Amino acid sequence: MSPADLDQMQTxxxxxxxxxxxxxxxxxxxxxxxxxxxxxxxxxxxELLPGCKTVFVLGGAQPRAGDWKSPSYRHMETTSTSDRLTxxxxxxxxxxxxxxxxxxxxxxxxxxxxxRPFLNIALAAExxxxxxxxxxxxxxxxxxxFMYYTAVLTTLPLAADGPLKQPACPAPECVSMWxxxxxxxxxxxxxxxxxxxxxxxLEDGRIKERRYDVARCTTRVHTxxxxxxQKALEAVFDEPAxxxxxxxxYSSQFTRTLWSMSYSNVSQGQCFECMRVCPVGSKQxxxx
Amino acid sequence: MGFxxxxxxLYHQYKGQxxxxxxxxxxxxxxxxxxxxxxxxxxxxxxxxxxxxEERVVREIRCVAEREFYPIDEWxxxxxxxxxxxxxxxxxxxxxxTKKYIDRAKADKAAKAPGSP
Numbered sequence: 001m002s003p004a005d006l007d008q009m010q011t012x013x014x015x016x017x018x019x020x021x022x023x024x025x026x027x028x029x030x031x032x033x034x035x036x037x038x039x040x041x042x043x044x045x046x047e048l049l050p051g052c053k054t055v056f057v058l059g060g061a062q063p064r065a066g067d068w069k070s071p072s073y074r075h076m077e078t079t080s081t082s083d084r085l086t087x088x089x090x091x092x093x094x095x096x097x098x099x100x101x102x103x104x105x106x107x108x109x110x111x112x113x114x115x116r117p118f119l120n121i122a123l124a125a126e127x128x129x130x131x132x133x134x135x136x137x138x139x140x141x142x143x144x145x146f147m148y149y150t151a152v153l154t155t156l157p158l159a160a161d162g163p164l165k166q167p168a169c170p171a172p173e174c175v176s177m178w179x180x181x182x183x184x185x186x187x188x189x190x191x192x193x194x195x196x197x198x199x200x201x202l203e204d205g206r207i208k209e210r211r212y213d214v215a216r217c218t219t220r221v222h223t224x225x226x227x228x229x230q231k232a233l234e235a236v237f238d239e240p241a242x243x244x245x246x247x248x249x250y251s252s253q254f255t256r257t258l259w260s261m262s263y264s265n266v267s268q269g270q271c272f273e274c275m276r277v278c279p280v281g282s283k284q285x286x287x288x
Numbered sequence: 289m290g291f292x293x294x295x296x297x298l299y300h301q302y303k304g305q306x307x308x309x310x311x312x313x314x315x316x317x318x319x320x321x322x323x324x325x326x327x328x329x330x331x332x333x334x335x336x337x338x339x340x341x342e343e344r345v346v347r348e349i350r351c352v353a354e355r356e357f358y359p360i361d362e363w364x365x366x367x368x369x370x371x372x373x374x375x376x377x378x379x380x381x382x383x384x385x386t387k388k389y390i391d392r393a394k395a396d397k398a399a400k401a402p403g404s405p
Contacts, residue, residue, distance in 0.1 A: 038326075054340070055403070070378065072374065114351070115351050115354070167320075177386065193327065209316055209325075210316060211315050211316075214313065214354070215358050219362045220369060228363050231360040231363055232360070276373070276374070277382045280306045
């Protein structure tokens with residue numbers, strides 16, 4: 001690439017960061033499309049966009065500090081979705097195609113027919129230096145902690161940022177707690193050996209092992225979503241008594257699930273308990 | 289029926305293997321772990337190759353098995369868990385979850401201290 005081309009790419013990057021920030025993104029980063037070597041087959045950038053060179057990642061749309069304080073988990077169940085970030089990604093994709101003249105694809109939220117993500121967006125965020133994977137699962141930004149991410153695949157050959165040098169998880173507080181009590185706040189909240197989802201070990205201040213019960217996490221993250229709907233419908237079909245079937249169909253849980261599913265074009269997170277106790281980014285949530 | 293769904297006999301024959309090979313319970317699954325420690329799940333195509341069955345059969349078995357894994361009671365338990373954890377945090381902060389582990393560690397340490405009964 002000539003010096004003039006490099007200058008042009010830097011200009012495009014500044015423009016994209018500007019569009020992202022004005023759209024409400026907190027962080028941005030660029031990952032090299034060739035760096036997704038650990039991704040499952042079918043989930044690599046070039047498999048979704050032939051000729052893809054880079055992945056532009058945007059993060060933001062965090063729950064508000066007040067949301068984390070609420071004693072009602074129902075509140076965040078309803079307000080926390082990926083749609084705002086996806087809209088920001090679409091703006092970036094449009095800018096890349098119209099202004100820069102390169103192909104761009106916003107990775108769709110949700111899952112494909114095989115119930116797999118179209119692209120591992122958490123991996124994209126990690127490779128773009130927007131954060132690092134946590135023991136609990138979500139990618140955490142060192143300053144802001146938990147947030148939503150979206151990714152735009154593009155043939156635009158921007159310079160990649162690469163992963164963070166120092167991971168955000170485990171936080172120093174968690175390392176201290178591990179050394180003292182053999183657990184961390186996220187694992188203490190949802191311990192895999194006591195009916196929860198999370199387990200693992202720290203060693204030398206880093207994550208050494210991780211165990212994660214996906215199926216149980218699904219019951220918590222998607223309690224009132226498509227998985228919950230399928231389970232309830234199965235219960236209805238299994239129930240021979242007409243009146244009992246009605247009790248299930250009209251129940252609060254089934255009704256809540258149907259409300260939730262009417263937003264089925266966006267990813268919904270319905271459990272935040274491991275993140276509620278996470279110290280990464282907690283200073284941003286400490287208000288008056 | 290006008291759409292494909294997996295034969296129940298096939299499902300029961302391969303369910304356990306498909307769940308294990310796709311890493312339904314993820315142990316050291318994350319991409320950032322060192323390659324020597326990482327245990328990524330196989331893709332549906334890879335599992336199909338290993339078991340000698342069609343990829344779409346694997347896909348359907350995995351999708352059904354993942355959903356069947358926990359009974360509906362676990363969904364009810366999820367509501368109780370979230371309510372308890374959320375209200376506990378609002379009232380007592382992180383200590384609501386961590387206190388019992390810290391207290392247990394302190395008690396263990398005290399019991400091992402010289403001179404303890």
